[in-house]
Amino acid sequence: MNAPALASPPAAVAPPAKILLLGLGNDILSDDAVGLSIAREIRRRLSDSEGIEVRESSEMGLSLLDEIAGFDDLVLVDAIQTGQAPPGFVHQLDGDDLRVLPGGSPHFVGVGEMLALGRRLGLPVPRRVQVFAVEVKDPFTVGESMTSPLLRAFPAVVELVLGATRRLRDETAAS
Amino acid sequence: MNSATQQAWNQGNLNANAAAQAQRRRVTIDPITRLEGHGKIDIFLDAQGDVERAYLQVPELRGFEVFSIGRPAEEMPQITSRICGVCPTAHHMAATKALDDLYQVEPPPAARKIRELVYNAFVLEDHALHVYILGGPDFIVGPQAPPEKRNVVGVIEKVGVEVGKKVITMRRRLRELIAYFGGKVIHPVLGLPGGVSKGLKPEDLPPFKALADDALDFALFTLQVFKDLVLKNPDYVKLITGDTYTHRTYYMGMVDANNKVNFYDGLIRVVDATGKEYAKFPARQYRDFVAEHVEPWSYVKFCFLKPLGWHGFEEGPQSGIYAVAPLARLNVADGMASPKAQQAYEEFFNTLGGKPVHHTLANHWARVVEMIFAAERLVELINDPEITSSDLRVIPTAKPVVGVGVVEAPRGTLFHHYETDANGIITKANLIVATQNNAARIAMSVDKAAKGLIKKGHVSEGLLNMVEMAFRAYDPCFGCATHSLPGHLPLCVSIYDPQRNLVRQLTQS
Numbered sequence: 001m002n003a004p005a006l007a008s009p010p011a012a013v014a015p016p017a018k019i020l021l022l023g024l025g026n027d028i029l030s031d032d033a034v035g036l037s038i039a040r041e042i043r044r045r046l047s048d049s050e051g052i053e054v055r056e057s058s059e060m061g062l063s064l065l066d067e068i069a070g071f072d073d074l075v076l077v078d079a080i081q082t083g084q085a086p087p088g089f090v091h092q093l094d095g096d097d098l099r100v101l102p103g104g105s106p107h108f109v110g111v112g113e114m115l116a117l118g119r120r121l122g123l124p125v126p127r128r129v130q131v132f133a134v135e136v137k138d139p140f141t142v143g144e145s146m147t148s149p150l151l152r153a154f155p156a157v158v159e160l161v162l163g164a165t166r167r168l169r170d171e172t173a174a175s
Numbered sequence: 176m177n178s179a180t181q182q183a184w185n186q187g188n189l190n191a192n193a194a195a196q197a198q199r200r201r202v203t204i205d206p207i208t209r210l211e212g213h214g215k216i217d218i219f220l221d222a223q224g225d226v227e228r229a230y231l232q233v234p235e236l237r238g239f240e241v242f243s244i245g246r247p248a249e250e251m252p253q254i255t256s257r258i259c260g261v262c263p264t265a266h267h268m269a270a271t272k273a274l275d276d277l278y279q280v281e282p283p284p285a286a287r288k289i290r291e292l293v294y295n296a297f298v299l300e301d302h303a304l305h306v307y308i309l310g311g312p313d314f315i316v317g318p319q320a321p322p323e324k325r326n327v328v329g330v331i332e333k334v335g336v337e338v339g340k341k342v343i344t345m346r347r348r349l350r351e352l353i354a355y356f357g358g359k360v361i362h363p364v365l366g367l368p369g370g371v372s373k374g375l376k377p378e379d380l381p382p383f384k385a386l387a388d389d390a391l392d393f394a395l396f397t398l399q400v401f402k403d404l405v406l407k408n409p410d411y412v413k414l415i416t417g418d419t420y421t422h423r424t425y426y427m428g429m430v431d432a433n434n435k436v437n438f439y440d441g442l443i444r445v446v447d448a449t450g451k452e453y454a455k456f457p458a459r460q461y462r463d464f465v466a467e468h469v470e471p472w473s474y475v476k477f478c479f480l481k482p483l484g485w486h487g488f489e490e491g492p493q494s495g496i497y498a499v500a501p502l503a504r505l506n507v508a509d510g511m512a513s514p515k516a517q518q519a520y521e522e523f524f525n526t527l528g529g530k531p532v533h534h535t536l537a538n539h540w541a542r543v544v545e546m547i548f549a550a551e552r553l554v555e556l557i558n559d560p561e562i563t564s565s566d567l568r569v570i571p572t573a574k575p576v577v578g579v580g581v582v583e584a585p586r587g588t589l590f591h592h593y594e595t596d597a598n599g600i601i602t603k604a605n606l607i608v609a610t611q612n613n614a615a616r617i618a619m620s621v622d623k624a625a626k627g628l629i630k631k632g633h634v635s636e637g638l639l640n641m642v643e644m645a646f647r648a649y650d651p652c653f654g655c656a657t658h659s660l661p662g663h664l665p666l667c668v669s670i671y672d673p674q675r676n677l678v679r680q681l682t683q684s
Contacts, residue, residue, distance in 0.1 A: 025669050026257065058257070065343065116327065117326050120328055120336065121343060122336070122340075123343075141237040144259065
């Protein structure tokens with residue numbers, strides 16, 4: 001007997017592990033677009049069968065909850081400006097680094113706070129979070145192109161993020 | 176090289192460096208535009224160890240006008256909403272209204288109502304975010320709570336998980352309404368000169384009617400939460416009304432034909448520190464009333480009332496400094512245009528000693544009053560028979576020259592001003608954002624808080640928090656880079672001795 005088609009899988013059957021690569025940024029603020037550009041490039045390079053969903057977002061804080069809900073693993077790619085590393089340097093953080101909850105900051109809910117809030121409210125937020133924060137030179141000038149040092153570093157950054165995302169997926173599949 | 180040559184060489188180098196530095200300084204403090212970024216506060220102490228002056232510094236967003244010039248004016252609602260991830264709908268709407276003005280075209284009533292519906296949904300969700308999540312750590316958790324509790328999870332612990340879910344769900348539903356019309360919340364595609372691109376199908380009406388009713392319940396519930404957690408606590412009320420957070424300035428905000436608060440359309444009204452009307456003008460005349468002052472230490476251009484002139488960071492009737500945002504809007508209006516909001520408005524002024532209220536921290540309460548108004552407007556608009564009309568556009572025919580649009584963004588008055596050639600190609604673009612209108616008063620608040628908390632070189636514990644509270648009440652928009660990691664605004668307070676040596680640095684984390 002054929003089972004009737006279900007709108008969603010029954011709760012008893014665990015769905016396959018799902019991994020989301022989410023690029024963040026603003027595509028008209030020069031280097032601030034780097035997370036979005038990396039996501040686009042990785043989407044182009046990935047085949048559909050690889051089981052990695054790629055999204056881009058210019059939103060932040062709480063609004064991202066809607067994007068990430070329902071995934072097991074999350075890879076975030078965003079711009080950062082520490083001034084402590086050359087443009088294109090990739091700072092890697094995991095969920096523990098983001099778990100620190102500083103006092104409220106003006107008009108902003110950070111990634112760590114968003115995840116903590118999602119968990120506290122019992123929302124299906126990713127269990128594992130890996131963050132790639134790409135050091136940028138200029139995220140404040142309105143413009144559609146990234147600065148040259150960042151453009152030079154870009155292919156290597158894409159390789160690094162893509163490789164790490166595939167490893168994360170393989171680890172999750174094996175566990 | 177002999178010593179005379181060496182000396183000349185060194186002197187030449189010094190001169191060249193000084194010239195290069197002067198040049199760099201001139202270039203960097205002459206930004207083309209000025210939205211704001213991450214915060215840094217520099218506090219300078221005098222010989223007695225008291226505060227000589229405290230400065231809030233923000234990096235500027237550069238190149239907006241250069242980027243806009245040469246583009247068709249019709250792109251501005253999309254471009255400006257992409258600049259800022261905090262209030263895309265406010266920029267989208269101000270730009271759309273500037274296009275109406277540019278092409279001298281009045282949208283049909285249904286289009287205007289749809290814009291207003293979307294706009295009030297946006298104000299409500301944005302205010303809810305601030306009340307519960309961003310300002311929540313100050314008031315719902317409390318200013319004296321330990322730092323590890325003063326965050327979003329601390330707020331949820333205080334109000335309960337169910338309330339947390341309610342906030343998240345209401346925001347999501349309001350954003351769905353915005354997305355129904357605009358496609359996306361972050362980059363809406365709705366406003367066109369003379370109308371909107373999408374109407375409301377009658378069959379899609381029922382869920383939005385239910386949403387509007389729920390939104391009003393939610394806003395009234397929020398007022399109750401605020402009363403229970405804040406107003407019943409005498410310490411909070413003392414803090415709100417305390418001198419540290421009080422400035423007697425002018426106020427600016429938009430009012431409708433009956434001088435009631437309106438976020439979407441109307442005239443700009445200014446009242447003085449006694450509450451008396453000082454000016455009332457249409458958007459087009461903003462340059463007669465608003466001027467910008469530049470300080471050597473900041474990228475921000477500080478707005479002031481042009482007829483009064485700039486007299487420094489001073490309070491009082493002679494000073495042109497004014498404030499915008501929820502408290503200012505309530506102060507400039509004669510009331511609210513809907514019954515429950517009016518009731519909340521009266522309670523607000525009765526409790527705080529009559530109009531105008533000068534306590535910056537009262538912005539949090541004023542925001543709740545405005546949430547009720549936004550929700551009541553949603554109910555009114557969604558039940559208006561015209562809201563499902565398909566008459567959505569008047570095609571512009573006039574030759575474009577200049578267009579000015581204004582809305583009340585959640586954090587205050589927002590002006591967009593474009594000039595074009597005969598083909599509607601941008602030749603000049605200027606924005607005055609809410610935070611810029613508030614910038615002088617924010618600077619005064621930060622300075623006053625620092626002066627109150629540092630005495631004879633002794634820095635009070637909790638300084639960072641109290642100084643932050645001084646500007647968080649304004650809900651300042653540090654929009655352009657706020658999504659960036661590390662995920663919180665890296666506010667840093669540096670304290671310098673009279674010789675300008677750094678003596679202490681405080682950071683949030």
